[in-house]
Amino acid sequence: MKAWTYDDASDPVKAPAAFGAKLKGAPFKTLTPRRLDWTSGGVMIDGLPRDKYALIADGTVTLPAGKYTMDVISDDGIKVWIDGTLVIDRWSVHESELDHAALAGGTHKIKVQYFESTGWSELAVRFRRD
DSSP states (O other): OEEEEOOGGGOTTTOHHHHHHHHHSOOSEEOOOSSOEEEESSOSSTTSOSSSEEEEEEEEEEEEEEEEEEEEEEESOEEEEETTEEEEEEOSOOSSEEEEEEEEEEEEEEEEEEEEOSSOEEEEEEEEEO
């Protein structure tokens, strides 16, 4: 997972082109978490600022045969891709919101793009069998 900071000139909602350009630059921090599951009224992850940062996490998940739902909780902006297809797009400043995406068993490439504006922060990605 890679992390970037941003400012008002590269705000993800108000200045998406400048934000996109920022994400093409070098991240200020690289992390290797086992999962995406954080909630905080302060600093969400050691080494990150409290506000105005973005994360991109890429990985794979292998699920046994069957039907599954990916539950994603975010505060603030979130985009999620499964196997290259955008399945969740809540790219806004918002309070904690729950989104879902269906997927079948097997191995899937997952990409999560997240930004934290100010205040409370939350990011959780979980898979459950239907």
